[in-house]
Amino acid sequence: MTKHFFVTVLLAVAVFFGCDNSNQKKQLPNEHGVDSISIISELLLNDSLNASLLGQRAELFFQKGNIDPALRDLQFALELSPNNPKLFILLSDIYFVLGQTDNSIVSLKKAIKLNPDDENPYLKLSETYIILDNPITAIKYADEAIKINRQNPESYYVKAMGLLENNDTAAAILNLKISTNLDSNNYMAFMQLGAIYTTANNALSFTYFNNALRAVPDDERALYFIGMYHQEHGEFEKAIERFSRITELYAGNKRAYYNMGYIYLVEMEDFEKAKFMFEKAVSINPRFVEAVYNLGRTMEAMGDYNGAREQYKKSLELLPNYPLAVQSMNRLDDLLLRKN
Numbered sequence: 001m002t003k004h005f006f007v008t009v010l011l012a013v014a015v016f017f018g019c020d021n022s023n024q025k026k027q028l029p030n031e032h033g034v035d036s037i038s039i040i041s042e043l044l045l046n047d048s049l050n051a052s053l054l055g056q057r058a059e060l061f062f063q064k065g066n067i068d069p070a071l072r073d074l075q076f077a078l079e080l081s082p083n084n085p086k087l088f089i090l091l092s093d094i095y096f097v098l099g100q101t102d103n104s105i106v107s108l109k110k111a112i113k114l115n116p117d118d119e120n121p122y123l124k125l126s127e128t129y130i131i132l133d134n135p136i137t138a139i140k141y142a143d144e145a146i147k148i149n150r151q152n153p154e155s156y157y158v159k160a161m162g163l164l165e166n167n168d169t170a171a172a173i174l175n176l177k178i179s180t181n182l183d184s185n186n187y188m189a190f191m192q193l194g195a196i197y198t199t200a201n202n203a204l205s206f207t208y209f210n211n212a213l214r215a216v217p218d219d220e221r222a223l224y225f226i227g228m229y230h231q232e233h234g235e236f237e238k239a240i241e242r243f244s245r246i247t248e249l250y251a252g253n254k255r256a257y258y259n260m261g262y263i264y265l266v267e268m269e270d271f272e273k274a275k276f277m278f279e280k281a282v283s284i285n286p287r288f289v290e291a292v293y294n295l296g297r298t299m300e301a302m303g304d305y306n307g308a309r310e311q312y313k314k315s316l317e318l319l320p321n322y323p324l325a326v327q328s329m330n331r332l333d334d335l336l337l338r339k340n
Contacts, residue, residue, distance in 0.1 A: 265298050
């Protein structure tokens, strides 16, 4: 697993949702389960020029993925309150979702101009420049956020992402550790530390993935990486325990079934269980070529050569010239020639 894999996958959860930039001063009462958008709409009937209410409704529309009404409300709110920096932060989020990164950046810089003491737009700019593969600028804006508030764990986390993209792993680790010191339940920072130490084949990865699991109990990814740690260190029963837990909680996780199948096939030579696990993985995703191939490998180990050949053929249909499948087909051909 490469550094960039983890930067891409792990950061995706946090980007543009890590900072609290809500325009709502407080939650509107919702004692009877009435939709909040309906409540605000009722209030706007009697106060149609209330920029704060329009901004709140725009935020709710945005959260629900209703971009057009969110943008309409926000543009009207900005006409009424053109110097509200929080509205520009929300506007930047909408532009980002629309793929208009230049406009998103302009909106964030406008928010900074209106309120240079708020770290949130600096953080969002940092995140944006990470995505745009400009880590130097990303680090610069993260540093600006840290100058404003040295107690915000998110700032150090975002800076660490920029440092990783800039190939400064040691400094990234330092900032991630600062982030976790400030927030002992910082799931994303623990996951990223676990990922870094995994690439370095360092046992500290196990500690950090467990910390992530403590922060978010039964988290799918943390469970998987802990299972992988056990598997790679020969602790196969513990690995199966973790992967089994994943399949109990997340029935669609094909990788957990695949990993168990691999352990049963290669390490324990329990072919019946291996076959079951690979079949489950393939049933979840029939195009999972590694699972299809290893199902064939299991059938071959069980003496079912026709079944094995069928799986090898399927894997070659999914991935033409797949080297392992080609070798296995040749091996079966040689076996048939020797028998004849």
